[in-house]
Amino acid sequence: MGLFYFLYALKPGPLTLMAVAAAGSLAITSIGLLSLIVLVAVVAVVVRYNLLVIEKLAAGQREAPALTEALDGNGAVLLLKVVGMTLIAIFAGYKLVQSTGSLGVLAIYVAVLSFLTPASMIALAITHSLKAAINPLKLLEFTLVIGWPYWLLLIITNVISFAPTILMAVVSDKLPSWAIMPTTAATVTYFYIVSSAVMGYICLTRQQKLGVAALYEDDDNYLEENEFLCKRAQAEAQIFLREGDFTSARQALVEGLRRFPSDEILNERYYRLLLATKDKKALLELGPHLLEKFVQINRPHKAAELYIATEPTPAVRKSEVRHAIAQVLYHQHKYQLAAQLLNNLHKEAYPQLDAAYLLLAQVYIDGLGREDLAKKLLHFLRQKFPDSAFRSQINTLWNVLNSTADIH
Structure with a gap:
């Protein structure tokens, strides 16, 4: 699954953003008003796009969003919120040192801040709320809901954060001077998107508990909501299956099938889960019922494929x-x-x-x-x-x- 994140950042949307970041760096020729405006605009778009990546992946959309989706007027607002988060963190650290006079306490504060930073970005992406993004209790709740994958997320994001520096150290002496800035901008943007994809994908595995679905509820479009919920159930089950977490995958599939009993993908994944776990008792009891569903939805070829894959073959009545x-x-x-x-x-x-x-x-x-x-x-x-x-x-x-x- 690790390759998914790096390939995700090579989709049309991310590549367009990398090109914008590279072009923007060429426009920053001096420390002037125009350069400052270009810098703020590019950073705003990059920040907005990466928060959008977390938001979309957490909601089950595996295709990278188009850059135009990030140009919705929220870029500047979210950038200000990120700046606000940073200033609040700095101010809180300053007040802590001022009141305690201890560098040891500051070191602990910095460690806690580093630990909560991914949770803060996730909270901002999902809720768009500065209050949620700086609330320590809310952030701690996010880390507990995500569970052990949060530690994996920390390791991955820290490793990825060093990648642009290492890469540029290797190639900088091989590039003409004019190409160093755009290459750096594109590289940093690429790895930033990779990190955001990691955050969004891990959120997807805990989607329901994080309350992501509530952001997409639309009482005026029930059919679209149903489609979204069905896709979410499919994606969630697929993630658990790829991770080898068959218990969670089975629970996700059962919950999905209760709501969408005739969905072909959910039924097939459930049947293949039973095959993968060699659950002969369940195959004996549920196999014929699942095969019947495929026939009912006019997918007899799929029923035949699964029938052959089952040993011994199910007793279809x-x-x-x-x-x-x-x-x-x-x-x-x-x-x-x-x-x-x-x-x-x-x-x-x-x-x-x-x-x-x-x-x-x-x-x-x-x-x-x-x-x-x-x-x-x-x-x-x-x-x-x-x-x-x-x-x-x-x-x-x-x-x-x-x-x-x-x-x-």
Whole structure:
């Protein structure tokens, strides 16, 4: 999953931002009013975009936002809030040293500040609130909700923060003097986006507890909200699966399926989770029900794929599900499995028995070389279903088998 963050920062939106940062650095030619305006504008856009990355990823949007989404007028406001956070932190440290006169206390304060900085950025990105971003109790709550991945986040962001310095030390002497500033700006921006992607992705794993969904509720657009919640459930489960946290993945999938019982992706991931964990008891009990869902949503190929992947194969009882899966297996030349599903369907009150047994006859003829069994089936169909919609096909097969028998 680590590669995701670095590739994320190479999407069109981040690349455009890097180009803007590089171009902006070229425009800063001196310490003047124009250069200051350009610097503030570029920093504002970079800050806004990175907070947007955290916000979007935390909400389950895995595609990097376009740069235009960051040009919504909130860049300057959020930059001021970041500046405000910084000034408040400096002022609090100054007052602490002034009141205690201890450099040891200052060192502890700086360590705590470093620890809470990612939480502060996350809080600002999710809530857009300066108050939430500087509230120590709120930030501590964020770290507790995120749990152990927060420590991983600290390590990753600290390592990434040194990356531009190391990279520039390696390449600076190989670049012309005019290219050093734009290369530095683009490199810093790139790694800043990588860090933001890490923050947003980790937030996604704790999305519900952080209350991210509340930011996207829209009572006037219920269908869009449902789509968002479904995508969120899919993404959350996928993250847990990739991390190998099968317990949390299963819980996320069960919760998602309660709300969206017919969603193809959620059902497939749940089935594959049962396969991955080799939960034979659950596969025995739930496997047939999940396969039935795929048939109901017109995905018999997916049902057949999962049926084959299950060992031993599930005991599918519903005739229509057996028929639908067998039809796919027949076309895939898996004749033995198709025959197992179609056998003894006459014991059920299946309204499409004529179609199912015609298929079974074709399985016997095309794949298993059992013309004798096929002939018995066709005789049964000719007697029991004289008005079948498949009468012409039944008669054709019957005549072919009889003519073949005459030749022999």
